[in-house]
Amino acid sequence: MMDDCPETPPPxxxxxxxxxxxxxxxxSExxxxxxxxxxxxxxxSYREGDHDVDFLDRDDMRGLRLMLDYQKPEALLQAHGIAHSIVVFGATRIPEPARAAAELAACEAALARDPDDTRLQTALAIARRVADKSRYYEIARAFGRIVGAQEGQHGNRLVVVTGGGPGIMEAANRGSHDAGARSVGLNITLPHEQYPNPYLTPDLCFRFHYFAxxxxxFLKRARALVVFPGGYGTMDELFETLTLIQTRKIVPVPVVLVGERFWRRAFDVDFLVEEGVIDPEDRDLFWYAEEAEEIWQGILGWYRTAGRDITAPAPETSADR
Known part of the structure; x- marks a missing residue:
């Protein structure tokens, strides 16, 4: 039988x-x-399903799109060894100080030309407050540098994660970039085109279809949540995280609100306790900080008090299964 074996296998x-x-x-036929x-x-109908974008966009393909929205970032984050993250949220409308100063000067000049224009008066008042808050850009950038400096110390596993946009998110990614570290951006598809900030690691910037x-x-790998002054989007992420911790749907993580003066006016937690809509213990799910090093030391102190390692796997809850 061996004599019948072909000399070479087929190509x-x-x-x-x-x-x-x-x-x-x-x-001809x-x-x-x-x-x-x-x-x-x-x-x-002749296109292969995974190449047919129109088919994938159908309403009855939503389940598959949800799966892809989860699985692509998950596979790539795992491939790059991203195990733990420090998540930073904050306003897209808080620019770096030089830009804020330039926008303030432009408002002042416009009002000087037409001092009775109430619209310009309002714009100038807002520009002054934004310029004052632009210091948070530098604080977020300094914090990004601190976290970026930890990356090599933790087996290239602890990184900054932001929404990938401008403002405070850009600052945190920029700080990690300054430190020569990787950082992650989670962009979202919106009706109007948006661009990722330039300081993200190219292979670690993802664009999602679904907010969910x-x-x-954002939270799957989170070891802390650091929240700078911001608007609806920032508060959305903050309150969802606080709700998940309050209900123990996730294992508690440190939540730091940067800028006590802003947050005490934007979010009156004492009022909620007094009104009986949250418990006194829920007031202790977060704390305030002002400077980058203070934020970082507070996070480390929280883990020491909890008897946990910031880069160790979080204890599993029934919600994780």
């Missing part, structure tokens, strides 16, 4: 003689055949 893809389906029916074949092959899956990835 992996090439053949000496093409199979019948490798050539379309020729016009039916003059309509080439056009009919072309129409068949151009039909959306983006939120999941």
């Amino acid at each position: 992996s893809s090439e053949r000496d003689v093409e199979l019948p389906w490798c050539t379309p029916k020729p016009a 039916d003059r309509r055949a080439p056009d009919l074949v072309r129409r068949i092959m151009e039909s959306p 899956l983006r939120k999941l990835h």
Whole structure:
């Protein structure tokens, strides 16, 4: 039987003689055949499912899109060894101080030309408050540098994660970039085009279709949440995290609100306790800080008090299963 074995195995893809389906029916046999074949092959039904964007966008394919929205970032984060994160939220409208100063000067000049314009008066008042808050850009950048400096000390596993946009998020990513460390951005698809900030690690910037899956990835690896002054989006992420911790849907993590003066006015937790809509212990789910090093030392102190390692796997809850 061994004498019947071919001297060489067949090639992996090439053949000496093409199979019948490798050539379309020729016009010599039916003059309509080439056009009919072309129409068949151009039909959306002929596209492979994973290449058919129109099919994937159908309402009844939402379950598959949800799965892809989760699985692509998860696979790539695992491949890059991103095990733990410090999540930073904050306003996209708080720019670096030089830009804030330039925008303030432009408002002042515009009002000087038309001092009775109430719209310009309001714009100037806001520009002054934004310029005052621009110091948080530098604080977030300094904090990003601190976390970035830890990356090598923790097996390249602890990184800054932001929403990937401008303002405070840009500052935190920029600080990690200054330190030569990687950082992650979780962008979201919106009706109007948006751009990631330039300081993200290119292979670690992801764009989500669903807010829900983006939120999941924010917290899946989170070892702390650091929240700078911000608007609806910032508060959305803050209150969702506090709710998950309050209900123990996730294992508690440190939550730091940067800028006590801002947060005490934006979020009156004592009022909620007095009104009986949260318990006194819920007031202790977060604390305030003002400077980058204070934020970092507070997070480390929280872990020491909890008897946990910031880069150790979090204790599992029933919600994780």
